[in-house]
Amino acid sequence: MATHMTSKKIQNRMKRRVALNKGMSGIFLLATSFGVFILGVLFYQILTEGIPYINLEFLTGKLSTNPDRAGIMGAILGTLWLMAVVIPVTIILGVGTAIYNELYAKQGKLQSIIQTNISNLSGVPSIVYGILGMTIFANMLNLGSVVLAGGLTMSLLVLPIVIVSSQEALRAVPGYLSEASIGLGATKWQTIKNIILPAALPGILTGSILALSRAIGETAPLVVLGIPALLLPFPGGLFDRFTVLPMQIYYWTLDASLVGEYQFLASATIIVLLIMLFILNGTAIVIRNKFQRRY
Template identity: 60%
Template sequence: MAEHYIDHARVESRMGRRIQTNRAVRGVFLASTMFGLVVLAVLLYDVISDSLGWLDWNFLTSPPSFSAENAGVAGAITGTLWLMLIVGPVTMVIGVATAIYLEEYVKKGRVRTFFETNISNLAGVPSIVFGLLGLTVFVRLLGMGSVVLAGGLTMSLLVLPIVIVAAQEALRAVPGYLREASYGMGATRWQTIRNVVLPAALPSILTGMILAMSRAIGETAPLIAIGIPALLIPLPSSVFDSFTVLPVQIYYWTIDAPLTAEYAYLAAAAIIVLLVIMFTLNSAAILIRNKFQKRF
């Protein structure tokens, strides 16, 4: 009886220590989360307060100007949307096709490991490196210049690893019995992929696209590296026109803020516009994902 009592007491003591440790760890995580939310709230308050009086319809529809009172972001908004029209289809087609090839056609082995390792490494490469690659290949070697197409292809290279990895995980998550049932009905491999696997994996693939588009919208370094200006250029009307985007415009206004205080307010207003565009695109993508989402 004494032995049983001692063992029971040890168990209770060990459980008590674990509960206390769990509470302490939860407290640390909660404090970290609250700290991040407080910092985010302070930043948003500062940006919103600085943008008051500057963010209006005239600001949204006016082109860039040397005069801070007359400057706007119409050109930057148009350039950002043009850029996304290139990045979205390119990354979707190439990323999903690559994931299908690796998951459905390449057998497990050294070749597949080689490709997956390099794709994972590309996801951690600094964005400025992709900018230098775009400058070398698209701007100079192919002679495109600093146009929408060159910028879109450069940003596509930047976010392509994210889409590939997300699509691979989505394809792996499709239950195996769905493939087996399709093969049992006499379908070929491609028919199974097209009619069974892709529809089941589409919601997760769209989630990866959301993350990729969000990163592409906010990146500045690659576009600066390929020579995207923030000058008084006309609004782009095709993929072969010069352009600027909101992150680049914000960057240059922030640089000029120490010389002209009004540029800091213009940058704050442009940040609000960028956040609204990003949230709008993400919301649209989430709605599309939920519409096609199926449970198996």
């Protein structure tokens, strides 16, 4: 009799768990569908408003106070110059810090505090990095609102993300690979360079490219830094003043309250920015699939 009651309780418990699982799955599916629906509506609106304005003159022209003659070549070049600073600074410092923290630093209380702070920096609002960049690069180093100051500021923003993702990629490398390398007489650096880094490369590059995608789309740090969206000449070096696509979108969105046509220019610029983001994210997927190894 007791065995029968126990079996009945187990069956009831399993039914409740199955029902709860189905209910939660439905809630999650509903939440996901709602988010995808809203995103689809926004995407459709941007495409219908922006595509008619995308042409060669718009892509290669200079900024203008006349919406009919406005172009975004300066913003595109400014974005590329900005990334020319962000990419090497972020990858070199981020991957180097990850290698030191994961493979060289002695584990202890101090190392735990440093690791916790690095992880917490990933959640700091982006405008705080803008204030930091304005204080250090624009004012203390007297760089002003130039490409180098903007690139270093955006590097600070995404550096914690690259460090954390690189550390996770290094941890995912099986320990027996490095043990076998050291057992064959290789030094620690030779093991890192020839065994660990190649194995962790897909994860490192994927995390880095996704972090750089965030840097392309950020606006708040550049607003604080004083990056303009005025009639600037095309940037041609690290010490030239510049603007970027997100800044241009921001200012054209504000101007749309006065001149309605700026709303369509902002939508067209968003499409160009999305294409750049899709290219970066697609590159991350290709790199991950090409260098992925199974151990």
